[in-house]
Amino acid sequence: MKSLPQPRKMPRQARSQHMVETILEATARVLAERGYAGTNTNVVAERAGVSVGSVYQYFPNKDSLITALHERHASQMYAVVDKVLDGAGAGGLRARLADMVRALLEAHRVEPELHKVLEKEFPFFDAPHDESPADHSFFRRVRELLETHAGEIAPRDRDLATWIVLRTLETLVHAAVIDAPARFSTEDIEQNIVDVLAGYLMPGAPRAA
Amino acid sequence: MKSLPQPRKMPRQARSQHMVETILEATARVLAERGYAGTNTNVVAERAGVSVGSVYQYFPNKDSLITALHERHASQMYAVVDKVLDGAGAGGLRARLADMVRALLEAHRVEPELHKVLEKEFPFFDAPHDESPADHSFFRRVRELLETHAGEIAPRDRDLATWIVLRTLETLVHAAVIDAPARFSTEDIEQNIVDVLAGYLMPGAPRAA
Amino acid sequence: MKSLPQPRKMPRQARSQHMVETILEATARVLAERGYAGTNTNVVAERAGVSVGSVYQYFPNKDSLITALHERHASQMYAVVDKVLDGAGAGGLRARLADMVRALLEAHRVEPELHKVLEKEFPFFDAPHDESPADHSFFRRVRELLETHAGEIAPRDRDLATWIVLRTLETLVHAAVIDAPARFSTEDIEQNIVDVLAGYLMPGAPRAA
Amino acid sequence: MKSLPQPRKMPRQARSQHMVETILEATARVLAERGYAGTNTNVVAERAGVSVGSVYQYFPNKDSLITALHERHASQMYAVVDKVLDGAGAGGLRARLADMVRALLEAHRVEPELHKVLEKEFPFFDAPHDESPADHSFFRRVRELLETHAGEIAPRDRDLATWIVLRTLETLVHAAVIDAPARFSTEDIEQNIVDVLAGYLMPGAPRAA
DNA sequence: CATGAATGAGTATTCATTCAT
DNA sequence: TATGAATGAATACTCATTCAT
Incomplete structure (x- = not known):
């Protein structure tokens, strides 16, 4: 039983905070539009107008996004x-x-x-x-x-x-x-x-x- | 909204009936042990002691198994x-x-x-x-x-x-x-x-x- | 360079002759309708109203049909x-x-x-x-x-x-x-x-x- | 009648250009040696010394390679x-x-x-x-x-x-x-x-x- | 920190072929 | 001979993740 994936870091700076928000918003939209199966990190990143790398800067893996x-x-x-x-x-x-x-x-x-x-x-x-x-x-x-x-x-x-x-x-x-x-x-x-x-x-x- | 996946054929003969049962049982076991993410048709087939082809003979796709x-x-x-x-x-x-x-x-x-x-x-x-x-x-x-x-x-x-x-x-x-x-x-x-x-x-x- | 696939046997009996014709007709129709990629022995057999086994009785393999x-x-x-x-x-x-x-x-x-x-x-x-x-x-x-x-x-x-x-x-x-x-x-x-x-x-x- | 498959992205950078070239060369060699039937994306990738993913980064599907x-x-x-x-x-x-x-x-x-x-x-x-x-x-x-x-x-x-x-x-x-x-x-x-x-x-x- | 090209393990699905009935 | 259920090797394609720039 794997434990709850946690955000990799607690972003304190405003810029990061904003990034996290943006990514989460994108995730929500993609999830709402395409369902879980259709949701993948690359699409989320694209939708957030951010690179995949950045997503992984703040979320250790895909599931942590959903969590x-x-x-x-x-x-x-x-x-x-x-x-x-x-x-x-x-x-x-x-x-x-x-x-x-x-x-x-x-x-x-x-x-x-x-x-x-x-x-x-x-x-x-x-x-x-x-x-x-x-x-x-x-x-x-x-x-x-x-x-x-x-x-x-x-x-x-x-x-x-x-x-x-x-x-x-x-x-x-x-x-x-x-x-x-x-x-x-x-x-x-x-x-x-x-x-x-x-x-x-x-x-x-x-x-x- | 896709409709409920249906078994590919309605098995009438005893042999087929048995096959369907076997596959479903295997699916249940695999699902219980490995969760959805860990469940894949090949494993199910293997667990059922049956070939993948047979699984697809009776179920059009993976989801239909779960359904x-x-x-x-x-x-x-x-x-x-x-x-x-x-x-x-x-x-x-x-x-x-x-x-x-x-x-x-x-x-x-x-x-x-x-x-x-x-x-x-x-x-x-x-x-x-x-x-x-x-x-x-x-x-x-x-x-x-x-x-x-x-x-x-x-x-x-x-x-x-x-x-x-x-x-x-x-x-x-x-x-x-x-x-x-x-x-x-x-x-x-x-x-x-x-x-x-x-x-x-x-x-x-x-x-x- | 593989040699030309030959029909497995030269069918002499009327029944067989007819079977070969039927299969070839079906192949032609399927081929015309679905192209090579969409053509497979099972479909051909079905279309010919014949079992796959029968196809293989007269043609050693798929290519021999086309040939x-x-x-x-x-x-x-x-x-x-x-x-x-x-x-x-x-x-x-x-x-x-x-x-x-x-x-x-x-x-x-x-x-x-x-x-x-x-x-x-x-x-x-x-x-x-x-x-x-x-x-x-x-x-x-x-x-x-x-x-x-x-x-x-x-x-x-x-x-x-x-x-x-x-x-x-x-x-x-x-x-x-x-x-x-x-x-x-x-x-x-x-x-x-x-x-x-x-x-x-x-x-x-x-x-x- | 499907239209001509197009390369997925128009590679502008030298690196990408080179990648495309490499892949195409590999395709040519594999095709020449094994024919269409024997050619598959994995082999092409391997032959190009590149990962399959990279092939798909530049070509949407197998046929586009040939095209x-x-x-x-x-x-x-x-x-x-x-x-x-x-x-x-x-x-x-x-x-x-x-x-x-x-x-x-x-x-x-x-x-x-x-x-x-x-x-x-x-x-x-x-x-x-x-x-x-x-x-x-x-x-x-x-x-x-x-x-x-x-x-x-x-x-x-x-x-x-x-x-x-x-x-x-x-x-x-x-x-x-x-x-x-x-x-x-x-x-x-x-x-x-x-x-x-x-x-x-x-x-x-x-x-x- | 941000980027995004590259990776490659992973998987659903197909289909030629066999063989017990 | 005819059947068609069963087989399972083969393969296109995806996508989470990394890492050099």
Whole structure:
């Protein structure tokens, strides 16, 4: 089981930072347009307007490109959720869950094509969920949320509950964006995802319209 | 979006049937041991004790091997669920859901390595869920289950509910087998998956121990 | 330099004769439609409605198929010329040459596609012109023609003259059918081919309209 | 009908130029020694002392190698003829034709083996004569020659005459090098080729010894 | 640091040919 | 004889990676 490929170096200079960004952007575009099979370092380099050598200056190998993209995605998603939870609107846990679901769905609808490949290709890499820093943060944040509403939720093992929630949230959001038959309306799907989570955490609670 | 690769010929004779089986078995083993990247037609053939030519006699290309494996997996999982639901034990919807979850978890624990790769690689192919016959059957079966218990369930759109249940069931079962941190006990996970489904379908219902 | 592949056996029975014909026909069609690269024994067999094994019963290898086709073509062309020369019309050598050219052009226009590939692929096989029986006959026939008109022709070495005539005739007829720019009329081409041959053999003779 | 394969990149730098040359030389040698069937990109690369990748850096596919070789051959032949015609010796059209024939025969005798395969394989590619730049130049040059001697020649359609001359010249020269039975002397063949062309263009003119 | 020409191991796929039935 | 499933050597082409400039 190979470990998560890491960027070769932590680029500190602005120029390098920019280079990394450019390469990652190119990777995203190529990946979105041509899928994993059609993506190769030479094309990425060309698309980034950079030489292959430069790509290898910052990424030790091809897979690290994808991994980095994933990490970026995870960070972005975490940021989205973080912001929404910080925004601490009114209402109880259900409202918070609804906020998260809506925010994530929105975020995913920005570049559906990219997320599509990202989701599709992710499992391709032996990157267990718990090796990503962003995923850790995500886990912690949700866990905190459950703690905060400890009184309202049914599951005993809060750790397990967090894990279940994350897994479910992830799949359903992705499925909604990628897979969902056209006959299901966006609102209904959103609603139902919330229902799944709320139903699990607060079985007795009344279900909103 | 390319359509599902189909076996090149429908083997009717026993000899051919056997050949297809052998090849598929070999594919499964190789896939489980070496992952997608490490799997190639020549190795599969060798492992099957068969010539490459024979592989291509029955499968038009490499991907069709994986696709066929998936279809087989889907069929098996459907069979498992079908049997369990036919076995119509006592109890309401919750009992049925519990039966399904337990049966699926058991089935997946037989060849965890294979299911791992299968799950990991599946999205890799542009095979939307609804192109697989087995998936169709699965959908129909679950939908019937919901119809049968129409009185007990909350979600209005039964089609959507079926979709949500399937997606959730699939991920959580796979996650349980592949991803789950060791600190979660098998029983707890199982219990919680049922809670997710039951909580969604029957929000008010009492949660069993 | 490999020698001309020969049909494995001289089939005497009607059934076999028919089989050989069928296979050769199929080869011709496949060759005409898909070119040499696209032609393979399995396709030929299928097209002939026969098993590959049967093909190998009568032809030792793939190339022998093409060779046989060539021999058939050569025979046919010889037959055409033979007939025309036997028909001994009025006029001198020029008339005879004109007869040959016209007959050959007509014959080639029947299945231009096939002749195209045949001509294209012929040199591909190490089959020098003088190994084909039909080519021998052809040579003899033309040589006789020159002997008959010995008094009218300029070239001293009648053997060489025959060779030159044959080479020229062959290319120009093929070029006329395959290559000729559309702006040249059929009649003009025909006329000019005759002029080439007549001009060579009877330099001083008046050129007909 | 596929178009002429083109070199993948137009090499401008000396290094690349050299690489292309090396590869082409190797192709020629391999082709001459093993024929088309025996020629494959890996062998060519090896023979060129270069990696396969480099071959593909400059030639998009195998066929483009052969095509490039042909073009080179055509250019060389054109250069030879061009030089000879520029050398404008004394004498009329017949002398010019004789010059061309002699020059071409000489040129072909340098690497007979290569020209053999080249000629043999040429038709194999769907490269009509008129797609090659060199062939165009050749056509133009010969056409000019005929114009220059317009007063002496019999054929009305000078375009057609050029075409006929080229076709005939090409075949007979190649036949002379490749096919000619040993019993024909080089000089006799040369003489007769000139006779064919001169007899066609200037039917009445006296035939030199 | 950036470049991009060069590398060459790796792989999917084809197809002539055989031979057990 | 006819069949056609099975064989497996052969080969075009790709692409991650390196390294001299």
